[in-house]
Each structure stands twice: as C-alpha cells, then as structure tokens.
Amino acid sequence: MTTVTVAVTDTVDIAELARVYRDVHAADLHLADHSDPTVEDRLRWTAEAPGFAATVAHVDGKLAGAVLGCPLPPDTLWWRDIDDPEVAQEWPGRTFAVCEAFVLPEHRRHRLAVPLILGLLESRTEERVSLAVAETNTRVWRALQALGFAHVGDLVPFPGWRPHRMLNCPLPLASRR
Ligand SMILES: CC(C)(COP(=O)(O)OP(=O)(O)OC[C@H]1O[C@@H](n2cnc3c(N)ncnc32)[C@H](O)[C@@H]1OP(=O)(O)O)[C@@H](O)C(=O)NCCC(=O)NCCS
Numbered sequence: 001m002t003t004v005t006v007a008v009t010d011t012v013d014i015a016e017l018a019r020v021y022r023d024v025h026a027a028d029l030h031l032a033d034h035s036d037p038t039v040e041d042r043l044r045w046t047a048e049a050p051g052f053a054a055t056v057a058h059v060d061g062k063l064a065g066a067v068l069g070c071p072l073p074p075d076t077l078w079w080r081d082i083d084d085p086e087v088a089q090e091w092p093g094r095t096f097a098v099c100e101a102f103v104l105p106e107h108r109r110h111r112l113a114v115p116l117i118l119g120l121l122e123s124r125t126e127e128r129v130s131l132a133v134a135e136t137n138t139r140v141w142r143a144l145q146a147l148g149f150a151h152v153g154d155l156v157p158f159p160g161w162r163p164h165r166m167l168n169c170p171l172p173l174a175s176r177r
Contacts, residue, residue, distance in 0.1 A: 002060055003058075004057065004058070004064075006056070006057045006112075006115045006116055006119050007056055007058075007119075008119055009056060010053055012047055012056065012066070012068070014040055014043045015040070016063055017066055018043060020063050020102065020104060021039050021043070022034075024103070024104060024105065031162070032158070032159075033158075036158065042099075042100070046100060047068070050070065050071070052068070052070045053069060053070070053124075054066055054069070055067050055115070057103070057112050065103030065104060065113065067098060067100065067113075067120050068100040069096055069097050069100075069120060071092075071093070071096050072130070074092065075090075081153065081154060081155045082152065082153040084152070084153070093125065093127065095126055095168075096126040096129050096171065097130050097131065098120075098130070103116070117173075121171060121173050122172065124172070126171055128170050128171055129173070130166060131144075131166075131167055132164035132165065132167070133164060134165075148173075151167055152167070153166050154166065
C-alpha cells in the first residue's frame with residue numbers, strides 16, 4: 001500500500017528539493033526560468049526569508065512535491081512591475097507569497113497539490129496569497145483562476161525569464177477544500 005504524507009515545516013533540504021525540481025522541469029531546464037539564478041540559489045533565498053514556511057509531500061518515504069513561501073515585507077520587489085497601488089502596496093501581514101510549487105510528474109493528478117497548498121495556507125494569518133505562474137503555463141493559471149485567484153498583472157521575475165502572471169486570492173482558502 002502506498003503511504004502519502006504531507007507535512008508543514010520551516011526546515012528543508014535544499015539539495016533534495018533541487019533534485020526534485022529538476023525532475024519536475026526536466027523538459028525546460030534550458031530556459032533561464034529554471035537555470036538563472038540557479039535553482040539552489042532561489043530555493044535558498046526563499047528558505048532564508050523571514051517567516052519562511054513550506055509543505056513537503058512524501059510518497060513511500062520519498063520526496064514527491066513541495067510548496068514554499070514567505071510573507072512579503074513592506075519593501076518587497078514582488079510588485080515592481082505592477083502599477084496599481086491598491087495591489088502593490090504592502091504592509092506587515094498583508095501577503096503570503098508562494099514562491100515555489102511542484103509535484104513530480106509520476107505523482108501528478110492525484111490531488112497532491114491540494115493538501116500541499118491548503119496545508120501551507122490554512123494556518124496563515126495574512127490577508128491574501130500571491131503567486132506568479134509562467135504565462136505559458138496556461139493549465140495551472142486557468143485552474144487557479146477557476147479557484148478564485150485574480151490575475152492582477154504581469155511580472156518578469158528575473159532578466160531573460162518568460163513573463164509570469166501574478167495571481168492573488170484572499171485568505172483563508174479553507175472553504176475551497
Ligand atoms: C501544478 C502542479 C503542482 C499540480 O500538482 P498536482 O498534484 O498534479 O495537482 P492536483 O492533482 O492536486 O490537482 C489540483 C487541481 O489543479 C488543476 N490541475 C493541476 N494540474 C493540471 C493539469 N495538468 N491540467 C489541468 N488541470 C490541472 C486541476 O484543477 C486539479 O483539480 P482536479 O484534479 O479536480 O482536476 C504540478 O502539475 C506541477 O508540479 N507542475 C509543474 C510545476 C508548476 O507548474 N508549478 C506551478 C507554478 S506556481
């Protein structure tokens with residue numbers, strides 16, 4: 001019988017996460033989005049951010065997916081491409097940002113992302129959650145919009161990356177379980 005566990009944590013193994021991330025994005029590793037900055041650097045920056053929190057899923061003891069995030073500080077660069085001050089103004093406790101979300105291909109469509117995301121967000125006290133999804137990742141951003149996330153603008157997270165859609169949703173999400 002398969003054993004699936006999902007745990008909330010503030011301690012992650014960057015090398016293990018990076019290995020899984022590269023399997024998740026194996027077909028796209030040539031893109032700047034997945035190589036510059038390095039996956040390890042990005043994961044470490046997130047893991048070192050004040051208030052960092054994550055959920056990790058294991059299937060039969062092996063890491064199968066994770067969602068990583070942190071609260072945005074008032075001087076965040078997250079909104080640098082967004083003109084609307086109603087969206088872009090940040091204050092302590094306003095926004096929890098999901099910086100990474102991935103599940104290994106062999107475990108997809110088993111609803112593993114659901115407990116990963118809800119498990120991470122259900123205890124958050126922030127007013128809203130925000131995440132950035134590559135413009136080409138239409139399935140994911142359409143699914144998120146169907147869940148109530150609003151497209152509030154676009155961002156190129158790092159030079160050379162594909163444009164990303166910024167999607168926001170009020171917290172709590174609990175009613176969407
Ligand atoms: C996005 C991702 C994390 C979803 O993981 P998952 O465990 O397969 O997702 P779930 O099985 O929990 O699906 C939850 C819902 O998401 C949507 N969804 C997820 N993947 C989808 C796909 N390929 N096509 C259509 N809808 C999809 C559906 O609405 C689904 O609900 P349903 O099963 O009732 O149709 C996974 O596909 C992944 O790692 N993709 C590559 C990385 C990525 O795109 N990350 C998101 C960037 S923020």
